[in-house]
Amino acid sequence: MTARHAMPTGDRPGIGPPLWLLAELTYRCPLQCPYCSNPLDFAQTQQELTTEEWVRVLRQGREMGAAQLGFSGGEPLVRQDLPELIAEARQLGYYTNLITSGLGLSEAKVNAFRDAGLDHIQVSFQASDPELNNAVAGSRKAFDQKLAMARAVKEAGYPMVLNFVIHRHNIHQMEDIISLCERLGADYVELATCQYYGWAFENREGLMPSKAQLEKAEAEVNRYRERLTASGSAMKLIFVTPDYYEERPKACMNGWGSLFLTVAPDGTALPCHSARLLPIDFPNVRESSLHSIWYDSPGFNHYRGDSWMPEPCRSCDEKGRDFGGCRCQAYLLTGNADNADPVCSKSPHHDRILAARQAADHATAGLEELTYRNTDNSRLFFRG
């Protein structure tokens, strides 16, 4: 007996409902990770949505069929109304995920969130040891706090997902990272190699691992995975390799406006959390309902279907599989978001990916040379 159904269709032919809602509650964050996916000019963002506005968004999303809800940021814990939003979300029937750095968390909050109905807390780490972790995070106390909070999350009975963003400065730590996760009792470990958007694109040369580093890391993860399977462990390792080393692009977000809907701190609605960098006018939940945003707005319909595709995507027999890749990556690397994602070896701009690979083989920059994500650095990006 197979258990899975095909995906449903929503209110409009060919457009399914937004099953995944990501609520970026704030861009404020105590950490300064140089690969942050927030926009470079985040400090320009005014006026976060109010509690009432978020509640309205949650209700509208649930009515449309959203089932997975992520509270993220920035650091979502800086929102004082988080317990209220969790309770509302759970009562609406969402599966609620809190995606946090662990800073600002306490045992009391972990338990209070559980009582409010929170389903899952994902704690992110920057490395397997305090020195490197704190250097990347730009915070001296981060590592100890993260360890304490991971233990508290486990203690409170949540399923535990630990997330590590992997780059050239910590990719040699795979074994140590996984072993730390095993000791903490993680259920899932995400080893997510940097995706080069936002701050990570700005810092790409200083973050991207070389091919040799990547192959070594992959082999280590595979060996560890075999050991886990042999010992009957249920801990799952999810290793996300960087698409810069692929010859075909990823099916980004499973297609534009297909499953994912992100609402940014100021209410801007986006098909993914990076799309804000595109020269497209995106709607705001303060002005329109989520339903009209998802089904009718020009922003969300911009890259649905395939009639927008130029060559080589237009006549490509793989376009139904990868949708031409990632629009943000096409924009960042070619200046035109309509183009094929340059990761694709059929793209006329694939040389930009090859050049990045070559640069990664020769990169020497230390951690201290990266541009850290903080308010002062962010102001540089909109003052010009």
Next chain:
Amino acid sequence: MTKLLEQIPRLRPGFRFQWEPAQNAHVLLYPEGMVRLNDSAGAVLKEVDGQRNVADIVATLEQQFPDAGSLEDDVSEFLKDAEQQHWILFS
């Protein structure tokens, strides 16, 4: 090892089973993921309550679907698969 029929299945901690009207299906929700279940998988998981053993679940389903004949093999196979996927645990 106890026979499968005598074991009691329960959802793994952090997994939630619920009906989703927008998808017209039962789903299984877990950290950052969702499986949309077909009708038979939904019917079986609906009976997984951490109280009753597999034999009881088979009996309940055979009562619900009298025309389906013996369901022991199908249900057992599905539950073993669900355990391998780490959706459920047996005790």
